[in-house]
Amino acid sequence: MHDVFEVGSLIVEQAKKKLGDNLALVVYYGSQIRGDAKPDSDLDMFYVPVQETGPHLTILFEDKCFDLYPVSWERLNERANYDDYLTSCVHFSRVVYSRSPEDLERFQKLKDRIVELQKPEFKSHMVAKAQGIFQKASYHYFLIGLIDHGDLTATKMQAWEIVKILVHSIAVLNQTVCPGSPGASLKVISELPICPANLIDAAERIIHSHDPDEISSECFGLMKRLRVLLIEEHAKIQTGATFQEVFTSAYPEIREQFVKIARACSNRDSLRAFSASVQIQHGIAIFLGRASDGIQYTRFHHYGEFKPAYESHKLPNLLESIERDDFESLEEDVNELDKGIQSLLQDQSVGLNVLESIDDLDKDYWSHSR
Secondary structure, eight states, X not given: OOOHHHHHHHHHHHHHHHHGGGEEEEEEESHHHHTOOOTTOOEEEEEEESSSOOOOEEEEETTEEEEEEEOOHHXXXXXXXXXXXXXXXXXXXXXXXXSOHHHHHHHHHHHHHHHHTTSGGGHHHHHHHHHHHHHTHHHHHHHHHHSOTTOHHHHHHHHHHHHHHHHHHHHHHTTOOOOSOHHHHHHHHHTSSSOOTTHHHHHHHHHHXXXXXXXXXXXXXXXXHHHHHHHHXXXXXXXXXXXXXXXXXXXXXXXXXXXXXXXXXXXXXXXHHHHHHHHHHHXXXXXXXXHHHOOOOOTTSOHHHHHHHHHHTTOOOHHHHHHTTOHHHHHHHHHHHHHHHHHXXXXXXXXXXXXOSHHHHHHHGGGGOO
16 A cells, blocks of 8 residues: 555656646645644545646545646635635645645645735624625525425535535634534634534434435524524624714715606606615615614615614605505605705704805815715
């Protein structure tokens, strides 16, 4: 039985001859580099082509897989920024061939980026990234609903895609690296400080269940529990904001939407009226939530989570009139909302940025900037 590194060295030499000037780096990674390899562990490796891609070589030798595949600099950058769950391929790695000192330095900077993003000052960035990763699971959950109810295998495969995405999101939320594949990382991930309850139990039920509805329910429950954690961590890193900071220069844009709604009402165009009403009511509610709760609400939140700030000011719900196709009432509601916003901003000493003459515009424009 040959040592895996002996075999790897032979493959590297062959790669240097085969790829020539298109070979920037050859990199080992995985359990052999982390130091937790088992007797039957193979040797994971990839190479970085100078061009975007190159040939992919896979062989089986002494019942071990040796897979030398190309990874572009662009893909490595995604992994170094935690956009790909295979960040570990860069983090736990060793360069065994480099074309030049510049290539080696470029790769080291990617490894340094992984460590940098684990620092406290990047917490906000990583929470936002974890939220973005999490949202990818929703499409796979949608696909489960398209699968024939009796197709248990297809349901489980789609559910496992969800688990993989959530594991990636949890790791990023904790500013850490998945040590390997999601399946191999589950135990490590489940022990992280910020992790949804019953992660492993949910995964086990997905694996062993014979009921597609139960599998779907487990996915939904796991997604729901992780979303709560993502929102909590997002709230922890908020710094708060005053009405002046949130609403300075905002009124002209708000007023523009009121004009669009009025135009849609004149044309009795419910689609345009609804679209503009949703946009403005949603935006005002987010602004008010930011000013009152100190939380920067985003598209990751649903309207019900930040509407209390809107409702607390007794502002009208524009959508109710549209539901009835009552354009006259909608115009009245818009006028009421306009007056309410103007009054609220003036009470909070926020300027409306309404200029009365061209002379004011000429001399005073930038004084109203955010």
